[in-house]
Amino acid sequence: MRPRRCNTEESMRSDTRRNIRLLLNAVAEEIEENPTGLSMQSAAARAGIGTATAYRYFSTLDDLVAAYVLEVFEELKTFSHDATESGAELFNVVLREWVDVVLRNGQAMVHLRSRSGFLQRLDAGNPVIDRSREIWERPLASLLDDMDEPATDLRWAMFLANILSDPREILDLHRAAGLSVDEICASLDGAIRGAIAGWSTVTSSTDMLLPDV
Structure with a gap:
């Protein structure tokens, strides 16, 4: 029996969880290693996702850190x-x-x-x-x-x-x-x-x- 294929909505939720996890890990690393250069752009770059995508999840850098x-x-x-x-x-x-x-x-x-x-x-x-x-x-x-x-x-x-x-x-x-x-x-x-x-x-x-x- 073939495994059931995830629908588009489930796939999007999975991508969202993955991207948020990547951003949370990235901002912690940026704060520790590059505190003076910390920005939403630097956190997104470290996470390997686009800045626009990062802003879809967190309105500001402070929201991400919080x-x-x-x-x-x-x-x-x-x-x-x-x-x-x-x-x-x-x-x-x-x-x-x-x-x-x-x-x-x-x-x-x-x-x-x-x-x-x-x-x-x-x-x-x-x-x-x-x-x-x-x-x-x-x-x-x-x-x-x-x-x-x-x-x-x-x-x-x-x-x-x-x-x-x-x-x-x-x-x-x-x-x-x-x-x-x-x-x-x-x-x-x-x-x-x-x-x-x-x-x-x-x-x-x-x-x-x-x-x-």
Whole structure:
């Protein structure tokens, strides 16, 4: 029996998936190897497809980069959700995976920048920040519990962790300071714990009132 021939629509969907995958891989390589020359044209050329075709899938270069980062975050979200650890151990396992992901993906993790702050993007439902929330919500809640800090501080904990675990700074610690993965993780763990404890102390003081978040 002859295999059933795919119809034109199925073939087009297959081509679309292939081209998008090629573009996502290409933009990550371009960011790492040619960051100053990065453009939709350079990504399309590396992917081996036409620039006009690339623009059919992504309206702007920022959209293409965001799609790549979002894919990375989806994988990390799955890792976080599937982790069986609890308490501080859960936080440390996810933190280490985050550091590993940043070091594996390099500059691709820092190319996407925004003029809006973390909390503003979180409240606006920014897709990348929303994935970040899904990655860190359970590990940080476990860390707060381990530190005997109130669960109501979770939003602030995510805010502080986002600042301290910025991919740009992780790469700097590894490339410029020469820290190993273990050293980076230990440093970030201590810094995030210290920031949470310090924030909690200050905000619980009657001398400082913060808006209800």
